[in-house]
Amino acid sequence: MAEAILELDQLDVSYEGVPAVRGLTLTIGRGETVGLIGPNGAGKSTTLHAIMGLVRPAGGDVRLSGRSIRGRPPEYVARAGIALVPEGRRIYPHLTVDENLRLGFAAARRRGDRSAVLKNLHELFPILGRYAKRLGGVLSGGEQQQLAIARALAAEPDVLLLDEPSLGLAPTVVDAVFERLAQIRERGVTTLLVEQRAQRTVAFADRTHALANGELRATFGPADASATDRLVAAYFG
């Protein structure tokens, strides 16, 4: 495995005493794409929220490049180099596409001219350049998803967290989103991808962890994408 960039060490998260994530340990190497799959309520999104500082872990540790970021506020985590593409996109419908993108610069660690970063993002997501002055709320779901991913990449993060980027999208739009994710991977961005589409995620990621009831149940490699029985067992077993 490449040099570890993000480590979860015996992570516990509870909501009002009810455990949502239990003793989760996993490591992501620089440049890797790691999947996290599991049924609803498995603790996938909670894991991302705990990494991002949106919920406070009850125990364990979260380390970025060896430094603990556990319990830090979300703006600190973002500025430390982790970007989240939240479930449901959460773009700002009353801000323009350009303004939504520029919000991503809030966590940027490099100061100075942003035009090169914007040019890069417009190359990756041409639609965002064309619709720069449109309100975010008038974009289609797939376009909004591209905007949410581009906004996260604007900060040039070390780690990109994606929370169900294909949720609620038409199948052809899902294909387009995964094509973009492949392009992002080619650029060397470390990614933790939370998804409900188990087979697709297993085939796409370098390795995929299955969560159930907040616990790590199994780990799959791309070759396991067609092992339907094992995937089903990891989900419901």
Add this chain to the structure above:
Amino acid sequence: MLQTVINALALGSVYALMAVGIGLVFGVLRLVNFAYGQLIMAGAYALAIGSAHGWPEWASVLTCFGVVIGFSLLMELALFRPLRGASPATMLVATFAVAFLLQSIALLKFGSLVKSASIFPGLFDPIANGEFETVRKITVVAIVSAVCALVALTLLLARTTVGLHMRAASADFQTARALGVRANGVITLAVVISGFLAAVVSVILVVENPFVEPQFALRDTIIVLVGVVVGGLDRLWTATLGGFSIGVATSVFTDELSSAHSVYVDSFVFGLVILVLLARPEGLFAPLRARTVERA
């Protein structure tokens, strides 16, 4: 007729300023600051103290701004920040407590009798003879001040990075923080701007009514709080329009009702508010919810 329109615009402008002050803080903290009127009252007392000690008017105004912004920051540091994450009900009760605390301090310190705050008395003169005989200079100053403050605020919000961060934070605070927007910085700026606007309102109200007492601006604040709810609290511009509209309505009822019926002004205003809320419970100016259409 002309005077009614100008008076309505003036009161609407002052209430719009108060609505912006309340709306800005609500945007980033999801908190209706019931102590906003007491900030205005504190500024009015600062002007009264300056006036009693014969300070130059600029020094009194500067003190007023310092006191109001200082109290605003104190509220943020001593109350809002420690209660960050508390339930909205807790925050609401806390601002009630601060409102009563400030009012009680004023009562203990200055007594229940009014203090006179003579500041810019020339602004109480009519702007001209003839048709404008009954229009006072302060009325025009109030409109111009409100327009200038709102234009400056609009430019800040629309043209600057910090303004963009404030707009994002007021629409979805959690997402803004996850994007790296500094929560405390944005909140502190909103509180300072809100305090600045409260100080502007203090000066305008004191020129219009130089008799300062512990309940100073209390009625105005209650009306504006209702106005921002009627306009729609979720967005700054709807809250501002709500404040402006209720100011206009209050002024029109005050001018049009005979003196025998003037005690019913608030009844008419709040009756209108009930009708509006029955027709548009989401807020008079709240846009219809936009729906995203999925396209392949």
